[in-house]
Amino acid sequence: MKALLPLLAALPLSSFLYLSPSAPAPKYAVADIPAALREGAHAVLRADDEVVTIKSAGRLVHTVHRVVTILDAAGDDFGRHSVGYDALNAVSYLRGAVYDADGRLLHQLRPAEVRDQGMGDTGGSFMTDVRVRYADLRQPQGPYTVEFDYEIVSDNTLFYPDWQPQEEEGLAVQSATLRVNTPTALPLRYQERQLPAGTTVAHTTAGSQETYQWQLANLPAVDDEEVAPPLAYSTPAVVLAPAAFEVQGHKGTAAxxxxxxxxxxxxxxxxxxxxxxxxxxxxxxxxxxxxxxxxxxxxxxxxxxxxxxxxxxxxxxxxxxxxxxxxxxxxxxxxxxxxxxxxxxxxxxxxxxxxxxxxxxxxxxxxxxxxxxxxxxxxxxxxxxxxxxxxxxxxxxxxxxxxxxxxxxxxxxxxxxxxxxxxxxxxxxTPRYGAAENRQVRRVDLFLDAVGGATATARTLRTGQEHDFYSQLLHELGPAEQKKYVTDRLRLPTFTLTKFNLAATPATPTPGVVETLGLSLPGFAVPSGKRVFINANLLSRLPALPAQIGERQAAVWLPRASLHADTVRLHLPAGFRAETLPAAVQFSTDYGTYACQYQSLPDGTVQYTRHLELKRAQMPRTAYAGYLDFRRKISIADKAQVVLLKTES
Structure with a gap:
């Protein structure tokens, strides 16, 4: 042994740890993750091995072994895990461990570190027996790997567990398996969704038991893309359901x-x-x-x-x-x-x-x-x-x-x-709400002065689904909080909100909320020589979207049809007239229609009108380039400027 001491002293600390007889062998080293899975990922699901065992029409057991490597701070949420339970679902155990980047064990989760909290403890209006066991193995810096094992025994077979390993954007999947064991007298009902080509279920029968097994591997991370569908519609999943079930003696069938x-x-x-x-x-x-x-x-x-x-x-x-x-x-x-x-x-x-x-x-x-x-x-x-x-x-x-x-x-x-x-x-x-119901109708009067300042009044009527959030503001927040929320979201360089009010309208034919604003806009349109350049679209500009980086992955989902109609009156100061008005713009696409025009009125004001109707649609990913172009054209038209000319000294 003495002869070994100089050699051991010369080894780095990590080598010494490997030689310690009490230290477990390293596993889940980050270096073992294929480079293609790390690309664009915040975390990698190293293993998701789930087993569902149907014991009877009224009982099932669900066991899970889950290993996730967290690559950066954006993936830290994967470093903690919670398991819910109640009178009909018991947690047999929740175990965990965390490893460093080289796969060496940093910490084994102790029972005392598993928190147990009732859902009613959150302060909501609950009458519930639902509780949560919660473990947090997040580390100050990554990469690191967490491992969780747990088992749930359920006496509520109305719900079978669903399996969708790629549950969030930024999560790659290295390996995932689902195995279901069920008596032949209780045939399994399942639906496969978005499985990769060639993925098939392995179905075997042994005596009175049937086994179904699915496996996924090497799924790159899914980007968080614009106008993408929910992940439920885009990543691989297997959904399970019973034929016969029983809940506290109440038998039924979901066939x-x-x-x-x-x-x-x-x-x-x-x-x-x-x-x-x-x-x-x-x-x-x-x-x-x-x-x-x-x-x-x-x-x-x-x-x-x-x-x-x-x-x-x-x-x-x-x-x-x-x-x-x-x-x-x-x-x-x-x-x-x-x-x-x-x-x-x-x-x-x-x-x-x-x-x-x-x-x-x-x-x-x-x-x-x-x-x-x-x-x-x-x-x-x-x-x-x-x-x-x-x-x-x-x-x-x-x-x-x-x-x-x-x-x-x-x-x-x-x-x-x-x-x-x-x-x-x-x-x-349930009721359908389209562009005829989901409306935003806005009237703005913009009063310009000769030195570049302006004041404005704006009345906006929102109806249908366009009104839903503002109705929530109206009923759940006080006037001061409502005003702050609206002020924080006005995309104007310098302004003071001089008047603010929200009010509900009669619900015929659809409910609405009217927003009334008064604005002071110092330095809004400072003259450049004899000319003043004004963007008449004060409050309704729709920005272009950033160009797609790499190949589009997701389909194009436009979840809501709506109609936005704007009328803006520019009230000119004495000694000014409209010199140049932008040309009218009009186009129609599969994504929606857009039209705007400008005109000088007999009373000396300039009127700008804008009509944008967005369609509700689901399209293939190849349609995204067209949608980008649609948004780009709208953004360009929304930025057009009226040129005023000073006619008097």
Whole structure:
């Protein structure tokens, strides 16, 4: 041993660590990642090995082994992991370790380092048994590698785990596998999405068990590209669903939308009874209502004025509603309970309706109608009725105290929902909002002075989905916060906001918000000799997009149709006239249409009008070059300048 000491002393510290009998052998060295996977990546998924074992119609086990190398600070979020659990889903274990760039173990996660937090601890309005186990292995600097292992035992087989290893932009995938073991008596339902060419499932049967296995490897990172679809539509995935399932003794099947809806309807049947006092209140409220729509509107106003929303996720309570009598007594409920309560109120007023399940969220993918499964996170109410002798359908968002009557908006509009009827589930479309509904109409009066200053008034009406965010500002923030938000986003070099107001408009035919601004613009158009150069498009300029770097990867998704119409009046100072007006511009493409023109009016003002209609569309990635050109042309036209000439000294 003495003879070895000088040699050991001469070795670098890293070599000494390798020779230590207690140190594990290095693994997951960054150098072992192919260069092509590191290119453009913030993190690399080294391994994602998932096993789903179906034990019975009411139980499954999901085990995960996940290894991620974080290459830079933008990938740090992958250095932590959380696993949710509740009364129906138990976490058997959560283990973890972190390694340096050479694959040497830095730290083994200790049980005391795993945080356990209830979802209700976040301060939201929750009634939930959902908790989270959370581990954080982030390091001060990269690259480094984290490894997590965990297992979930679920007694809620309504949900099978989905598998989409490439879950975020900037994440490359070196290796990922999914294996599903299921009894032959419980055949697996699955849907493959966006799998690379040649990727096939390996399906084997041994006795009474079937095994399905998928494997992915060497997927380069996906860039965050302009007007790209959600990753759910662009990266490889396998979605799983049961045929037969059981939740706390309630058996059902998801083999069809009809059967899945039937299970949900029967789960909530008989929970729509109202107390006598509430029935009497409804009768008095609607006794002189001339038609069903008026009765529904009065009921909706009553709902908004007497209830509030809470989230309920207590075991089966995630699917089974509070009784309507409970909402009537307590004045609160989740989306299911409030929709069921409103359904009961409408029934008491002689207006039939149906609860509908929907995947809500402005950026949430639409229902995959070709794969019956639980794809929902929200419930609304559908009210079929006849209007002026023709079929009509009214939709009600029952969780909001401020939502306009009959308006779905960005949250639940323009998608499909599952109607729950006594005969089972039925896929239907929620209201569609196009350019006719989603409008922004702006009038600006710009008053110029002789030394280059200006003042302006602007009135902007936003309707439909164009109004949704501003409606949220109106109802959730005070006037000072509203003003600050708008001020921070005005793209003007130097200005003072002298007047500000937001106000809702009557919801006919679609709801809207009117924004009124007063602006002081010092140095807005300083004369250059005898001329003044003015960009008349004060508030509505649409910038060009940066050129595509490298080959476009994603399809082109234009998620919202809209119409923007602007009228700007330039009020000239004494002694000035319009010398040059830009030429009119007009063009039409697959992406939308654009037109603008300028004219001198008899009263000496200059009027600028602009019309931009954007289409809702999904196009192949090859269409992106055309979209870039469309935006470039708009940007050029929006920057055109009016030239004024000083005619008096």
């Amino acid at each position: 069809s939308w009809q059967s899945f809806g039937q299970w949900n309807y029967e789960l909530n049947a008989g929970r729509d009874q109202l107390p006598p006092a509430t029935l009497a209140k409804v009768a008095a409220l609607v006794k002189d209502a001339p038609d069903a729509r008026t009765r529904a509107q009065r009921i909706y106003s009553m709902l908004q004025g007497s209830t509030r929303y809470i989230s309920v996720q207590l075991g089966l309570g995630g699917w089974q509603t509070f009784p309507a009598s409970s909402v009537a007594s307590n004045g609160y409920g989740d989306c299911k309970a409030l929709s069921n309560y409103t359904k009961a109120l409408l029934a008491a007023a002689g207006v039939p309706s149906y609860v509908a399940l929907v995947g809500a969220g402005s950026d949430r993918p639409d229902l995959r109608a070709d794969f019956p499964s639980s794809q929902f996170n929200h419930a609304v109410l559908c009210v079929p009725m006849a209007q002026a002798g023709r079929p009509d359908t009214l939709w009600l968002e029952c969780t909001s105290q401020t939502n306009p009557f009959g308006y779905m908006g960005s949250f639940t509009g323009n998608r499909h929902a599952l109607l729950l009827t006594p005969q089972g589930g039925q896929v239907v479309a």
